[in-house]
Amino acid sequence: MYNGLRGGRPPAGPVMQGSARFFAVSSKHTSEASRVQCSIFLACFECLGNITATPLNRGWRLLASFDSYLSVTEKLSAATSVKHLDINQAYALLAYCGSMTTPDGADIQRKRCDCCSIFYPVITERYAEPQKCPICAIDANCKRLSDLRRSSTRDD
Numbered sequence: 001m002y003n004g005l006r007g008g009r010p011p012a013g014p015v016m017q018g019s020a021r022f023f024a025v026s027s028k029h030t031s032e033a034s035r036v037q038c039s040i041f042l043a044c045f046e047c048l049g050n051i052t053a054t055p056l057n058r059g060w061r062l063l064a065s066f067d068s069y070l071s072v073t074e075k076l077s078a079a080t081s082v083k084h085l086d087i088n089q090a091y092a093l094l095a096y097c098g099s100m101t102t103p104d105g106a107d108i109q110r111k112r113c114d115c116c117s118i119f120y121p122v123i124t125e126r127y128a129e130p131q132k133c134p135i136c137a138i139d140a141n142c143k144r145l146s147d148l149r150r151s152s153t154r155d156d
Protein backbone atom coordinates (compact mmCIF):
# COMPACT_ATOMS: atom_id res chain seq x y z
CA MET A 1 0.00 0.00 0.00
CA TYR A 2 2.86 2.36 0.86
CA ASN A 3 4.40 1.67 -2.52
CA GLY A 4 1.20 2.48 -4.35
CA LEU A 5 0.58 5.70 -2.47
CA ARG A 6 4.10 7.07 -2.36
CA GLY A 7 5.60 5.60 -5.53
CA GLY A 8 8.52 4.18 -3.61
CA ARG A 9 9.53 1.89 -0.82
CA PRO A 10 9.27 2.98 2.80
CA PRO A 11 12.47 4.27 4.41
CA ALA A 12 14.57 1.48 5.89
CA GLY A 13 14.09 0.84 9.60
CA PRO A 14 14.81 0.66 12.44
CA VAL A 15 14.36 4.30 13.27
CA MET A 16 15.14 6.38 16.31
CA GLN A 17 11.60 6.45 17.52
CA GLY A 18 11.69 4.02 20.40
CA SER A 19 10.99 6.74 22.90
CA ALA A 20 8.76 9.79 23.09
CA ARG A 21 11.77 11.71 24.42
CA PHE A 22 13.43 11.45 21.00
CA PHE A 23 10.84 13.86 19.60
CA ALA A 24 10.39 16.24 22.49
CA VAL A 25 13.53 16.51 24.60
CA SER A 26 16.73 18.05 23.27
CA SER A 27 19.73 15.77 23.67
CA LYS A 28 22.72 14.63 21.66
CA HIS A 29 20.29 12.72 19.41
CA THR A 30 17.70 15.47 19.22
CA SER A 31 18.64 19.01 18.26
CA GLU A 32 16.44 22.05 18.80
CA ALA A 33 16.15 22.18 15.01
CA SER A 34 14.67 18.69 14.88
CA ARG A 35 12.20 19.65 17.62
CA VAL A 36 11.16 22.49 15.30
CA GLN A 37 10.66 19.90 12.53
CA CYS A 38 8.35 17.94 14.85
CA SER A 39 6.41 21.11 15.64
CA ILE A 40 5.97 21.87 11.94
CA PHE A 41 4.76 18.36 11.11
CA LEU A 42 2.21 18.43 13.94
CA ALA A 43 1.00 21.84 12.78
CA CYS A 44 0.50 20.44 9.24
CA PHE A 45 -1.40 17.46 10.66
CA GLU A 46 -3.60 19.77 12.71
CA CYS A 47 -4.32 22.10 9.76
CA LEU A 48 -5.38 19.18 7.60
CA GLY A 49 -7.81 18.06 10.25
CA ASN A 50 -9.46 21.46 10.04
CA ILE A 51 -10.31 21.35 6.35
CA THR A 52 -13.57 19.52 6.99
CA ALA A 53 -15.82 18.60 9.88
CA THR A 54 -15.97 15.04 8.52
CA PRO A 55 -13.50 12.73 10.28
CA LEU A 56 -10.70 11.97 7.83
CA ASN A 57 -9.13 8.61 7.17
CA ARG A 58 -6.07 8.50 9.45
CA GLY A 59 -3.70 7.01 6.86
CA TRP A 60 -4.70 9.56 4.24
CA ARG A 61 -4.35 12.40 6.72
CA LEU A 62 -0.88 11.18 7.74
CA LEU A 63 0.32 11.02 4.13
CA ALA A 64 -1.23 14.33 3.13
CA SER A 65 0.17 16.14 6.15
CA PHE A 66 3.56 14.51 5.65
CA ASP A 67 3.57 15.79 2.06
CA SER A 68 2.68 19.32 3.13
CA TYR A 69 5.32 19.15 5.86
CA LEU A 70 7.93 18.18 3.24
CA SER A 71 6.98 21.03 0.94
CA VAL A 72 6.84 23.59 3.77
CA THR A 73 10.31 22.61 4.99
CA GLU A 74 11.90 21.94 1.58
CA LYS A 75 13.81 25.23 1.31
CA LEU A 76 14.94 25.07 4.92
CA SER A 77 16.40 21.59 4.50
CA ALA A 78 18.05 22.53 1.22
CA ALA A 79 19.70 25.55 2.85
CA THR A 80 20.71 23.90 6.11
CA SER A 81 21.73 20.49 7.33
CA VAL A 82 18.52 20.03 9.30
CA LYS A 83 17.18 16.53 8.77
CA HIS A 84 13.59 15.89 7.84
CA LEU A 85 11.47 13.48 9.80
CA ASP A 86 10.81 10.41 7.70
CA ILE A 87 7.32 9.01 7.43
CA ASN A 88 7.92 6.33 10.07
CA GLN A 89 9.11 8.95 12.52
CA ALA A 90 6.13 11.16 11.69
CA TYR A 91 3.83 8.19 12.34
CA ALA A 92 5.54 7.41 15.66
CA LEU A 93 5.41 11.05 16.71
CA LEU A 94 1.69 11.13 16.00
CA ALA A 95 1.17 7.93 17.98
CA TYR A 96 2.97 9.49 20.96
CA CYS A 97 0.60 12.45 20.63
CA GLY A 98 -2.44 10.18 20.77
CA SER A 99 -2.94 11.03 17.06
CA MET A 100 -3.88 14.48 18.39
CA THR A 101 -7.41 13.22 18.94
CA THR A 102 -6.84 11.93 22.46
CA PRO A 103 -4.11 14.19 23.83
CA ASP A 104 -5.09 13.46 27.45
CA GLY A 105 -2.84 10.73 28.71
CA ALA A 106 -0.63 10.80 25.60
CA ASP A 107 3.15 10.67 26.10
CA ILE A 108 3.63 13.89 24.18
CA GLN A 109 1.51 17.00 24.35
CA ARG A 110 1.87 20.33 22.64
CA LYS A 111 2.60 23.47 24.53
CA ARG A 112 2.25 27.01 23.23
CA CYS A 113 5.26 29.28 23.69
CA ASP A 114 4.30 32.53 25.43
CA CYS A 115 7.05 34.33 23.61
CA CYS A 116 6.89 33.23 19.93
CA SER A 117 3.46 31.52 19.95
CA ILE A 118 4.49 28.27 18.26
CA PHE A 119 3.13 24.97 19.55
CA TYR A 120 5.95 22.57 20.34
CA PRO A 121 6.00 19.00 21.66
CA VAL A 122 6.69 18.40 25.34
CA ILE A 123 6.93 15.21 27.37
CA THR A 124 3.78 14.80 29.42
CA GLU A 125 5.46 13.11 32.38
CA ARG A 126 7.54 16.25 32.81
CA TYR A 127 4.79 18.68 31.95
CA ALA A 128 5.13 20.61 35.20
CA GLU A 129 8.82 21.21 34.59
CA PRO A 130 9.91 23.97 32.26
CA GLN A 131 10.51 22.50 28.79
CA LYS A 132 11.89 25.20 26.61
CA CYS A 133 10.59 26.25 23.24
CA PRO A 134 13.02 25.16 20.48
CA ILE A 135 12.60 28.35 18.43
CA CYS A 136 13.39 30.56 21.43
CA ALA A 137 16.33 28.29 22.34
CA ILE A 138 17.77 28.66 18.82
CA ASP A 139 17.17 32.39 18.99
CA ALA A 140 18.89 32.68 22.39
CA ASN A 141 21.83 30.68 21.10
CA CYS A 142 22.24 32.93 18.03
CA LYS A 143 22.10 35.99 20.28
CA ARG A 144 24.69 34.47 22.61
CA LEU A 145 27.02 33.71 19.68
CA SER A 146 26.70 37.18 18.19
CA ASP A 147 27.31 38.77 21.62
CA LEU A 148 30.41 36.61 21.95
CA ARG A 149 31.60 37.69 18.52
CA ARG A 150 30.96 41.33 19.34
CA SER A 151 32.82 41.17 22.65
CA SER A 152 35.78 39.37 21.07
CA THR A 153 36.12 42.02 18.34
CA ARG A 154 35.91 44.72 21.00
CA ASP A 155 38.79 43.11 22.91
CA ASP A 156 41.08 43.04 19.87
Ligand SMILES: [Zn+2]
Pocket (backbone or CB within 6 Å): 113, 114, 115, 116, 117, 118, 133, 134, 135, 136
Ligand atom coordinates in the same frame (compact mmCIF):
# COMPACT_ATOMS: atom_id res chain seq x y z
ZN1 LIG B 1 9.21 30.35 21.60
